[in-house]
Amino acid sequence: MEEKIIGLKNQFETELGKAENLAELENIRVAYLGKKGSITDLLKGMKALSNEEKKAFGQKVNQLKTFVSDKIADKTKELKEKEIEAEINLMPEFDLSMPAGLDRGSYHPITLVQRECERVFKSMGFTVEDYSEVVTDYECFEAVNIPKHHPARDMQDTYYLENGQLLKSHTSAAQNAIYRKYRDSLVNDGVPIKAIFPGRCFRNEATDACHENTFFQMEGVMVDKNISISNLIYFMKTMLSEVFRKDIKVRLRPGFFPFVEPGFELDISCLICGGDGCPSCKQSGWLELCPCGMIHPNVLEMGGIDPEEYTGFAFGLGLTRLAMMKYGIKDIRDLNSGSLKSLAQFTGDEE
Ligand code: FA5
Numbered sequence: 001m002e003e004k005i006i007g008l009k010n011q012f013e014t015e016l017g018k019a020e021n022l023a024e025l026e027n028i029r030v031a032y033l034g035k036k037g038s039i040t041d042l043l044k045g046m047k048a049l050s051n052e053e054k055k056a057f058g059q060k061v062n063q064l065k066t067f068v069s070d071k072i073a074d075k076t077k078e079l080k081e082k083e084i085e086a087e088i089n090l091m092p093e094f095d096l097s098m099p100a101g102l103d104r105g106s107y108h109p110i111t112l113v114q115r116e117c118e119r120v121f122k123s124m125g126f127t128v129e130d131y132s133e134v135v136t137d138y139e140c141f142e143a144v145n146i147p148k149h150h151p152a153r154d155m156q157d158t159y160y161l162e163n164g165q166l167l168k169s170h171t172s173a174a175q176n177a178i179y180r181k182y183r184d185s186l187v188n189d190g191v192p193i194k195a196i197f198p199g200r201c202f203r204n205e206a207t208d209a210c211h212e213n214t215f216f217q218m219e220g221v222m223v224d225k226n227i228s229i230s231n232l233i234y235f236m237k238t239m240l241s242e243v244f245r246k247d248i249k250v251r252l253r254p255g256f257f258p259f260v261e262p263g264f265e266l267d268i269s270c271l272i273c274g275g276d277g278c279p280s281c282k283q284s285g286w287l288e289l290c291p292c293g294m295i296h297p298n299v300l301e302m303g304g305i306d307p308e309e310y311t312g313f314a315f316g317l318g319l320t321r322l323a324m325m326k327y328g329i330k331d332i333r334d335l336n337s338g339s340l341k342s343l344a345q346f347t348g349d350e351e
Contacts, residue, residue: 001049005060008038012068022079025072032068039065109323109346110216110335113243114198117218117317120242121196124235126220129197131174134165143176144259145298152258157204167202171219172259172316174199175295178221179303186305192224193312198319209279209331210287216319223295223305223312229262232292232313236266239317243326249275251286260293260314271325280330287325290317 012032019025032039042061046054107115118128137148146152156169168174174197185191198218207213222231233252240248249269257263268289270281277283292315297307324332327346334342 001045001053001057002060004042005064008032008042009064009067012071016071016075019075019079022076022083025075025079029072033065033072039068105340106344106346108335108343109327109329110319112346113323113326114216114218114319116243117239117319117322118196118198120239121220121235124194124238126194126196126222129174129178129195131168131171131177131197131199133168133200133202134161135168135173136165139176140166140169140173143299143302144172145296145302146258150258152256159202159204168199169203170201170316171197171199171217172314174219175221175259175299175314176303179223179300179305183304186223186310192222192227194222196220207333208282209333210282210321210324212320212332212336214336215321215332218317218319219314220317221295221312221314223300223310225310227294227311227313229294229313232294232315235313236290236292236315240268243322250289255291255293257291257293259296259299261296263293264291266290266292266315268325272328272330278330280324280332287321288318289321289325290315292316 158169159167182193252264255263255265267286269275272280275285277285281287295312295314300307
C-alpha cells in the first residue's frame with residue numbers, strides 16, 4: 001500500500017510538471033482529488049485493512065491529499081500569472097507618456113461670460129436661478145406690466161406655440177416667479193431679494209451683425225426697503241469692471257420699458273471699432289448692452305410685494321452682446337454658427 005502512495009505521488013508530480021494551462025491543471029485536480037479520483041480510490045481500498053493499518057495508512061493518504069492540494073494551489077497561482085502575462089503581451093504596446101490625443105473641445109464664449117457674471121454676482125450675494133424657455137403670456141408680458149394690446153408688445157416679435165404658450169422673448173418673463181419665490185423671506189425675515197437669471201431668448205426678427213433671433217440675456221433683480229438708483233449703478237459698474245478688467249466707456253440714458261420707472265438704457269462704447277462706428281454697433285459707436293431701471297410698482301404688486309414698503313431695481317443684460325465685446329467678435333451670428341473652428345479659439349480659465 002505504501003508503495004502505491006509513493007507511486008501516486010511521483011506520478012502526480014510528473015503530471016503536474018507537464019501542466020501548461022489552467023484547464024489541464026483542473027483535469028489533474030479531478031483525476032486525483034475528485035470523487036472518482038486516485039486518492040479517493042486509495043481511501044476506498046482501506047476496507048480490507050486492520051484497524052491499526054487503517055490508522056497509519058489513513059494518515060499517509062491524508063498527507064498525500066494535503067500535498068496534492070497545496071501543489072495544485074501553487075500551480076494555479078503560477079499559471080494564472082502566466083496567463084495574465086500572456087494577455088498583456090498580446091495587447092498593442094502603450095506609451096503612457098504619450099499625449100492622449102483627445103479632442104476636448106472648448107467652452108462657448110457665451111458660457112464663459114455667463115459663468116464670469118454668475119461668479120461676480122454670487123460674490124455679491126445674488127442667487128442664480130434657472131427658468132423655462134417656454135412660458136405663458138402672463139409671465140412674459142402681463143406680469144411685467146405689458147397688458148394685452150399694449151404697444152410695447154410690438155417691441156418683441158414673439159414666437160407663439162400652437163398651445164398658446166410662447167418662447168421666452170426676454171428673461172423678464174421670470175421676474176414674477178422670482179418675486180413669489182422669495183417674497184415670504186423678504187417680508188417675514190427681512191432678507192432682500194437678490195437674484196440673477198440667465199437664459200436663452202427668442203425673437204422673430206431680422207438678423208444682422210448685432211441681432212440674432214436666438215440670444216442670451218441675464219436678468220437681475222434686487223428688492224428691499226430703500227433700494228435706489230445708486231444701488232443699481234453700483235452693481236452695474238462692479239459687474240462691468242469685473243468682466244472686462246479694464247476701463248470701458250459706458251453711458252446711461254433714459255429708456256422706456258413698461259416694467260421699470262424710471263428706465264434706462266446702459267450702452268457700452270463699441271470695443272470692436274473703439275467707438276468710431278462699425279457694422280457691429282450699427283455705425284453708432286455704442287452698443288445697447290444692459291437696459292435697467294427701478295421696478296415698476298405694478299410689477300412688484302403682481303409679485304405679491306407691497307410697493308409702498310419695498311422698492312427694487314431690475315436689469316436685462318445682453319449676454320450675447322457682452323460676449324461679442326469681451327472677445328472682439330464682430331458678428332453676433334458667428335456665435336450660433338456652430339463653427340468649431342472659430343469657437344475653438346475660446347478657452348476658459350477653468351479646467
Ligand atoms: C429687454 O428685453 C428687457 N426685458 C430688459 C430689461 C430688463 C429692461 C429689466 C429693464 C429692466 P431689450 O429688448 O432692449 O430689453 O433687450 C435687452 C438686451 O438684450 C439688449 O440691450 C441687447 O443687449 C440684448 N438683445 C436684445 N435683442 C437682441 C437680439 N435680437 N440679439 C442679440 N441681443 C439682443
